[in-house]
Structure formats: structure tokens, C-alpha cells
Amino acid sequence: MVQPANTLPQLEPAPAPHRTADDIRSPWLDFFQSFIRHPMAIVSSIFILLLLMVAIFAPWLAPYDPQTPDWMALGAGPSAAHWFGTDDLGRDVLSRIIYGARISLYVGLLSVTLGMILGVFLGLLAGYYGKWLDMLIMRGSDVLFAFPGVMLAIAVVAILGPGLNNVIIAVAVFSVPVFARIVRASTLSIKQSAYVEAVRCVGAPDRVVLLRHILPGTLSNVIVYFTLRIGTSILTAASLSFIGLGPEPDVPEWGNILAMSRNMMMAGKWNVSVFPGLAIFLTVLAFNLLGDALRDTLDPKLKK
Template sequence: MEVTLEVSSQGPIRSPWRDFWQRFRRNPMALVSGIFVLALVLVAIFAPWLSPYDPMISDWMALSAAPSWQHLMGTDDLGRDILSRIIYGARISMYVGVVSVTLGMVVGIVSGLIAGYYGGKADMFIMRGADVLFAFPGMLLAIAVVAILGTGLNNVIIAVAVFSVPVFARIVRASTLSIKQTPYIDAVKCVGAADKLILFRHVLPGTLSSVIVYFTMRIGTSILTAASLSFIGLGPEPDVPEWGNILAMGRNMMMAGVWHVSVFPGLAIFLAVLAFNLLGDALRDTLDPKLKS
């Protein structure tokens, strides 16, 4: 008896990561923004090795010096190298952006899952709280939180995290309301699975695509908000090499024709926020099933 084996002609099985990469790399803007964000992360990690000078050390022979080969982006009025301060500022800005958005995301995900899955009073309580936070402009809410807690880097992180919570909660709640009506959730309930298992193993993965997109875009917003708080004096100590602090220091120097102290940190903030927004748009186009075709 002869046994014939049929070999599938469909080719090798494609993994989701391979499909994601192929869709992602077709977007040139996605690649450019992704490379810039990766470079920003590397600069933040290796700041002590990439910085040409100590950001806190003054060169008293080059006060408010214009850009030159010795100081590529010039110096401030205390003789500190602007390029070195921007490099170290990338570390602080990335830290504030990632940590604050992560805190807001965790609280928002838990709140959204509870509100969407259980409904009733829990849903009403969580969503009305989100509506109260939505009633305040994000920057005004951050200023209010910092005014209550006091200035400082950690309080800036808390302030930025607070106004990130309601949006994550709404995104996750909307996805949860849709997912909990699907047949496979009913099947999991029928076998007696606990609510905690259903929420974090079966419902949460279905919400992650939207959460990842908003998480990426929110980092850029958080960097801008943290820099704004520092610019008006509600951020870290004035001598800390943070982009908003550097920008605030150059505010008064602009009238004296010393342009580089404000232009370069402002450009760093602009490019970082733009890169994260473009990367978020690219991830949305790649992960959204309706846009994959």
C-alpha cells in the first residue's frame, strides 16, 4: 500500500511579528521616526559617554559663547555647554515621559477593565471621575497637581500621570465592552474561570493594540508638558539639565541676541514630540485590522 504525502504549497508559516515588520517598514515616515526615537533612547542611556563636557561645569572663559568647534551648540550665561546639557536633558525627558505615561497607563488599564467588564456602579463611578479630569485642560490639571504637591521631578511625573489616566481608562473600557460580548468570553465563563483570569488573560490582550498606539503618542505629549512645567518654574531645580529649564534660561537672553540657548533645546523638544507622534500614527496604521489592507 502506497501512502502519498501532500506538501502544502502555501510556503512557510508567517509569524505576527514578521507581518508587523513588513507592514511597518513600508511606511518611510515610520522608519524615520522609529530610528529617531531609538537614537533618542540610546542618547539617554549613554549620555555620560556621549556628552563632550560635564553639564554642570562652567567654562568661565566662554560665557554665552556662540556655537563653535569647541562648543558645537554654544554655552549659556554660566559657561555650561549647551550640547552636553541637551544630551543629559534627553535622559531626564525620556525618564519623565516613559515613567509618567506608564503609571497613567497601569491605573487607566485597571480602571477601564473594571468599568467595562462589571458595569453598573463601578462603571458610573470610574467614568464620572474620568469626566471630572477631562473637564480640566491637561496643562492646567498638571499645574494644579504640582501646586498641591510642590515642585520637583517626581511631582512632575505624578502630575503628568494623572491627566493620562482618563484617556487610557476610556480606551480600555470601550474595547472591554466589545470583547466581553464575544462567544469565547462566554465559553471561558462556562468553564468556571475566575474574573481575574478572564480580565487579564482574555480581555486585556484584545485592548493592547489601542493602548500601545496611545502610549507611544502620549510620551511625546508628556515630554512637552514636563518641559512646559519646567519653563514656568514648576519643574526640577533650575540648574538641572532638563530641556524646559534650558529653554527658560535662554528666554531672557534672546533679547540680547544670544539665540542658541533657546533655539537648540526648543528644537530638541520639537523633534522628540514630532517623532513620537509620527511613530504612534505608524503603529496605529500597522496594528489596526481595518487599515492592514
């Protein structure tokens, strides 16, 4: 039978391409494999996890009550009874450092979280709507940028008064403008993307565009700076406590412990100042190393 001239031969559909394991790899697996290539990131992560465990289980790990003095060992050096020695009131330094981890991590995490929330919100508004709102938010950020971070925190605490909650507010205030600038820059780039324009064309409200399509694209930069900022906040809070603008002097906070050790340093009692200073140094270093590793992992421009 002769096939009609106007009939085209039927083509069989092409077989579906075979997907290998590399094609279906999870982005979390890619992140983990990139992250573990940084040895210092692993060390810093382990140190931070141990520090969190110490802060959580401080009542069980501390050998003594941080406020109870030992009248038989006033200003004693390191010994079997008191591994890090005692201060001038006979309080165990190791116990105060363990309990101080709670306060320092609490101040660092909470203050940076508050600053991040407000900064991300302002950055999204400034980058998405622009015009007078962008100018108002950015000029306000420039005013805050004109002051060094510690000086701005001191000014805020001087206005609000000393206290742990006011230290958190002060540290949060000087974290806001940097988060706002980071998110604004990312928003200006993402809102020009084709998929964002498509979502806006179908009539999606601004709330949906900002929260579902723009905000996720800014999170990598926010996470990196959030990690780096925790170390800076812990150091700033300790500085405020050291000059008497933090919590009450008897509170076992690392900056307070250093402040109480000033007189003992002149008498050669090095242990009361060295050990809390070492705790601050290692904690800030660990968060900075972790932030650098996250930046190298999450930033596609730095990936090899």
C-alpha cells in the same frame, strides 16, 4: 463473494491539505512588513533609538560636564570648542541637551507607564463589571477631562509642590482617564465575544477572564496611545519646567534650559533657546509619527 447489503464501502481519509509558507507566516512578520511600508515610521524609529542611546551613554558622549562653567566663554555662540555655544553661566549647551535627554525620556516614559497601568486597570473594571462601578469610574474620568491636560498638571504640581517626582505624578494623572476610556470601550466589545462567554461558562474566575482573554485584545489600542502619549508628556513636562514648576533650575532638563535662555534671547543669543527647542520638537514629532504608523499597522480597519 457477494458483499452484504448493509455494509457500506470504506472511504479512504482525505489527504491533509498542503500548507504553504503563507499559511504558517508569523504575525510578527506580518506586523514588520506592514510597519516598514511607512517610511516616516522607519525614520522616527531610528531617531528614537539614537535618542535612547544618547541618553544611556550621555557621560561618554557629552564633551563637558553639564554643570561646569567655562568662565572664559560666558554666553558664547557656537564655536569649535562649544558646538551649540554656552549659556549665561558658561555651561556647554550641547552637554546639557545630551544630559537633558535622560531626564526628558525618563519623565515621559515613567509618567505614561504609571498612567497606563492605572488607566488599564480602571478601564477593565469599568467595562467588565459595569453598573455602579462603571458609572463611578467614568464620572471621575469626565471630571478630569473637564480640565485641559496642561492645566490639570499645573494644578497637581501646585498642590504637591515643584519637583521632578511631582511632575511625573502630575503627567501620569492626566494620562489615566484616556487610557481608562480606551480600555473600557474595548472591554465592552470583547466581553460579548463567544470565546469569552465560553470561558465564563466553564467557571473561569474573573481574574483569568480579564487578564488572559480580555486584556490581550485591548493591547493594540493601548500600545498606539502609549506611544503618542510619550511625546505629549515630554512636552508637558518641559512646559512645567519652563514656568518654574519642574525640577530645580540647575538640573539639565530641556524645559529648564529654555527657561534659563529667556534673558539671553532678548540679547540676541539665539543658540541657547533654538537647540533645546529643536530637541523637544524633534522628539515629540518622532513619537507622534511612530504612534501614527503603529495605529495604521495594528488597526485592522485601516489596513489596505
